[in-house]
Amino acid sequence: MVKWTVHPASRLGNKMGEYAVLYALAKLNHHQAYVLPQMQSELGKIFKISLPVISQELADSINWRPYRLHDWMSEEYLNITGQYVKLFGTPCSWTFYHHIREEIRREFTFHDELKKEANSYLEKLKGSKVNVTFIGVHVRRGDYVKVMPKLRKGVVADKNYLQKAMDYFRGKYDNPLFVLTSNGMDWCKENVNNSLGDVHFVGDGQERSPAHDFALLAHCNHTIMTIGTFGYWAAYLVGGETIYLTNFTLPDSSYLKIFKYEAAFLPEWIGIPADLSPLLNQSQLN
Structure with a gap:
């Protein structure tokens, strides 16, 4: 099964951006997204996020393809190849996910x-x-x-x-x-x-x-x-x-x-x- 995730970095605002971009790009590329436990532990305490969690043990055993993003949506992001992709970077731009704005806002529903x-x-x-x-x-x-x-x-x-x-x-x-x-x-x-x-x-x-x-x-x-x-x-x-x-x-x-x-x-x-x-x-x- 194809698995995508994102490397969690920095503080709350950046992690929200990382989550939203992972959610949107995985959906655009028709792949299943997972979050790492560190992201789940921080965002999950605040919001009713829906992406499933991959265990750290399983994540550590996977040979991920690192894929670095810049801070705005680009056409090449519509066709990211690889079975196990880990996104890197802290993009915070509506250009990635504004087409599914209501879904993203729903992901960040407060407890x-x-x-x-x-x-x-x-x-x-x-x-x-x-x-x-x-x-x-x-x-x-x-x-x-x-x-x-x-x-x-x-x-x-x-x-x-x-x-x-x-x-x-x-x-x-x-x-x-x-x-x-x-x-x-x-x-x-x-x-x-x-x-x-x-x-x-x-x-x-x-x-x-x-x-x-x-x-x-x-x-x-x-x-x-x-x-x-x-x-x-x-x-x-x-x-x-x-x-x-x-x-x-x-x-x-x-x-x-x-x-x-x-x-x-x-x-x-x-x-x-x-x-x-x-x-x-x-x-x-x-």
Whole structure:
């Protein structure tokens, strides 16, 4: 029997991308996909994923054909040969699976307890307000604060970007309520304008146990993301309006050889260009 799997790497958002791409490519190539125990143990605790698990003992005994993917769908992926194929890479692009979007979103159905907790938390935040529109906000900082300028000639989201994104929703809805999660919460509390009292800083930012933060974001109505796969997947599951940071690298960044903006973000999402002046000023100083 033909077996396909994927090498699980990195954290939650990347693993979701790996799972979705395995699911979609195996289906396109008419093969059965299996997940390794490590992926099942992480994703299976959060979502009602349906792909069967292959035991580690059996997986170790198979002579897999390694097949490395880049970050967007290519025609050659429609005809991948080999009886035992293990996909490598961490692609996060709708171009692989958007044609079966509802299936992918169904694969990432939350377990009932997580769903109940998220909805209960949002109800508590709403209080007595009526016609509340929940906007999930994910601010990716952590290692990216150094990785982006040093390795990718890029930036992370600044306070002006977040102000513009929030003001868009404030201008569109009567009672927007921003549910903000981050792995840099201290920075957020110092830099995000909450003079209107409509921003709630929630979650603990713990990257080792991100399920609760992710569930909160995914149960909002719309999304503001910055960069990274965690925010991308929250937006993709929500399915509402999404504002994202775009053009966050200099044009000569080597990162653009492996990353395409048009493949990373859905066409209907709203991109706000990053302020690259800190990078430009730094290059002038050098």
